[in-house]
Amino acid sequence: MSPCRFARSCPFCEVRSLLGHPSRSLQPQLQQIRLYTQVQRERGERHGTQSSRPGSGFSRPSRGRDNPRPARMVLSDTVARTPPSDERPARKKPDAFGHLNRTEAPRGLERIREQRETRGSRPATGRDDGKRRSRPSDPFHALKMQSSLHQVPQSNRTAIKRKLEQYDSFDKFPLLEPILRAVNDALPNLEYRNPTPAQAVAIPALLGIQKTTRTKVKSKKSGPEAFLLAAETGSGKTLAYLLPTLDAIKQEELQEKDEAEEQARKDAEEAETKAHDQRTDMFAAEEPDINKAVDPARPRAIILVPSAELVAQVGAVAKSLSHTIKFRAAPISAKMSATVIRNQLFNVNGVDVVISTPPLLASIAESNPNILARVTHLICDEADSLFDRSFKPSTTEIIDRATPSLKKIILCSATIPKYLDKYLADKFPDMHRLVTPNLHAIPRRVQLGVVDVNKDPYHGNKMLACADTIWQIGKASGDYDPAEGKEAVPTKRILVFVNEREDTEEVAQYLMKKGIDALAFHRDTDPSRQAKTLASFTGISDEKIASNASDAPKSRSSEPPSKRTLPNTKVIVTTDLGSRGIDTVSVRHVVLYDVPHTTIDFIHRLGRTGRMGRRGRGIVLLGPGDRADVVREVREAMFRGEALI
Numbered sequence: 001m002s003p004c005r006f007a008r009s010c011p012f013c014e015v016r017s018l019l020g021h022p023s024r025s026l027q028p029q030l031q032q033i034r035l036y037t038q039v040q041r042e043r044g045e046r047h048g049t050q051s052s053r054p055g056s057g058f059s060r061p062s063r064g065r066d067n068p069r070p071a072r073m074v075l076s077d078t079v080a081r082t083p084p085s086d087e088r089p090a091r092k093k094p095d096a097f098g099h100l101n102r103t104e105a106p107r108g109l110e111r112i113r114e115q116r117e118t119r120g121s122r123p124a125t126g127r128d129d130g131k132r133r134s135r136p137s138d139p140f141h142a143l144k145m146q147s148s149l150h151q152v153p154q155s156n157r158t159a160i161k162r163k164l165e166q167y168d169s170f171d172k173f174p175l176l177e178p179i180l181r182a183v184n185d186a187l188p189n190l191e192y193r194n195p196t197p198a199q200a201v202a203i204p205a206l207l208g209i210q211k212t213t214r215t216k217v218k219s220k221k222s223g224p225e226a227f228l229l230a231a232e233t234g235s236g237k238t239l240a241y242l243l244p245t246l247d248a249i250k251q252e253e254l255q256e257k258d259e260a261e262e263q264a265r266k267d268a269e270e271a272e273t274k275a276h277d278q279r280t281d282m283f284a285a286e287e288p289d290i291n292k293a294v295d296p297a298r299p300r301a302i303i304l305v306p307s308a309e310l311v312a313q314v315g316a317v318a319k320s321l322s323h324t325i326k327f328r329a330a331p332i333s334a335k336m337s338a339t340v341i342r343n344q345l346f347n348v349n350g351v352d353v354v355i356s357t358p359p360l361l362a363s364i365a366e367s368n369p370n371i372l373a374r375v376t377h378l379i380c381d382e383a384d385s386l387f388d389r390s391f392k393p394s395t396t397e398i399i400d401r402a403t404p405s406l407k408k409i410i411l412c413s414a415t416i417p418k419y420l421d422k423y424l425a426d427k428f429p430d431m432h433r434l435v436t437p438n439l440h441a442i443p444r445r446v447q448l449g450v451v452d453v454n455k456d457p458y459h460g461n462k463m464l465a466c467a468d469t470i471w472q473i474g475k476a477s478g479d480y481d482p483a484e485g486k487e488a489v490p491t492k493r494i495l496v497f498v499n500e501r502e503d504t505e506e507v508a509q510y511l512m513k514k515g516i517d518a519l520a521f522h523r524d525t526d527p528s529r530q531a532k533t534l535a536s537f538t539g540i541s542d543e544k545i546a547s548n549a550s551d552a553p554k555s556r557s558s559e560p561p562s563k564r565t566l567p568n569t570k571v572i573v574t575t576d577l578g579s580r581g582i583d584t585v586s587v588r589h590v591v592l593y594d595v596p597h598t599t600i601d602f603i604h605r606l607g608r609t610g611r612m613g614r615r616g617r618g619i620v621l622l623g624p625g626d627r628a629d630v631v632r633e634v635r636e637a638m639f640r641g642e643a644l645i
């Protein structure tokens, strides 16, 4: 027998040793143990409670009346059985000092914290160090500080989505036949020509064939019917307001023609009955021949836009439609000479649609009030800009002057700031609101990357980070674009946005030093150079692009040309001026040199890429002092396809 490790203290060894070496003095005790074991066995047999472990030598005592005395030591027969999972371990008694020196939070505490946060109470500490991640139910923590956009309820967006499904082709709109034909002229080289959500929402409402969401307050004011078209960037708003407006102009013309014919027939009948009266005939001969359709400087529609570049862009769309629809469009801007403006407005053949910036048209209307006397449709494109501090006086002046003849006023914008919403609710309480389901959301096909300028190799040098980012884009091979069914254009066009106008020149000069073909685009840029560069960003005409290609950076910079130049890449460094409305279809990359001040700027700047189903990429340069939390929230919202606030 091997010696037990408990040696003398082990009770079994003690018993064995007693049995092995019986001594006289221990005989009575041994006899007692033997007797006790025997009695227990007999009792067990009598009550049918055999030991659970046969041969173990130990029996379970019965708890019956015959044996009220419990056994002193009983082994468990369930030691090997694992407890079922739902069996809870016994609770430890709370200890007065039990909460001290813990390294993990108790399970219950986590649950309580979650419940408190859902109820909206402050966190336990009452502090927020800026690193706390926001909860999924409240994704905009940093953006809440500068929340500037009007919120559209999700239920409204879902309801609109359902309505849009019925307009899957332009033929479904009750537009005049020449207008339907002209759509093809306005959208050349495009296989996909179905109405966009903005067009499906706006065209039926502007034609008066579909009910719209009106502001709840019903005013007693009489005046023009007001519409607000709010749709995301690059969603075809220009055609959405132009097609119904031109349709109304043509309908009016047809009506006037019918009325004129009717009048002429009546006059002829009258003249016949009074043929004997020589004097009547004489007066008739003296009456001047008035053609109402030809009315110089008295347009039927006015389109207001915030910049000369947009005047040219919208003017080009209107001209492309005019060949088939037969109407006269006059785009005028301060960049044109006085003679050109006069020729456009006072054309002997008349004018139907004038496209202008508000300050220019307001100044013309001051000296020629009649110019607004016949206007039935007034459109304010980029309405949030036209009602901001700089344009508001001239915009409202034009609206006031045109109101007597106005039938419809249409305001368009990709962003509805809170101040505009409030102003419109006061000024046009009965306004129809035409909103697309994805308003204020940056499409998922636009990705947003972040370059941390504080890290290696830039060490806080934003200009270097910008140049390096552009070089990387320029050198990368073209991506496959599913919208075009081919590789993206080999010449890459990149827009760089800065917050301050002064920075445009500085950044452009630096990029040129680094061998990048860059141009600063602001109000004072040389117009001819500006127009050429912009044409290559907006137009798709190969000739235009080729002519721009010959515009080497050598002609743009006074700096000595860099030995190392980046081929096939063009860059425009601009401010908000370049972010409003300009249809930069061929732009795949937008660099946000500065973090935009508001979500409105984020939407417009990133809206220059990924237009009309194309893919795009935005890159934010995050420098010292920039709001990383704001960028993170915008990025997360873009990933989820959610509207910004």
Ligand SMILES: Nc1ncnc2c1ncn2[C@@H]1O[C@H](COP(=O)(O)OP(=O)(O)OP(=O)(O)O)[C@@H](O)[C@H]1O
Pocket (backbone or CB within 6 Å): 186, 187, 190, 192, 193, 194, 195, 196, 199, 231, 232, 233, 234, 235, 236, 237, 238, 239, 413, 414, 580, 581, 582, 583, 585, 607, 611, 612
């Ligand atoms: N139904 C359509 N199908 C295909 N392309 C279209 C359609 N309608 C418009 N487009 C094209 O989409 C591009 C963007 O149009 P537009 O400039 O009107 O957008 P927008 O909504 O005014 O943008 P922003 O808000 O940036 O001013 C244009 O190049 C236009 O030719």
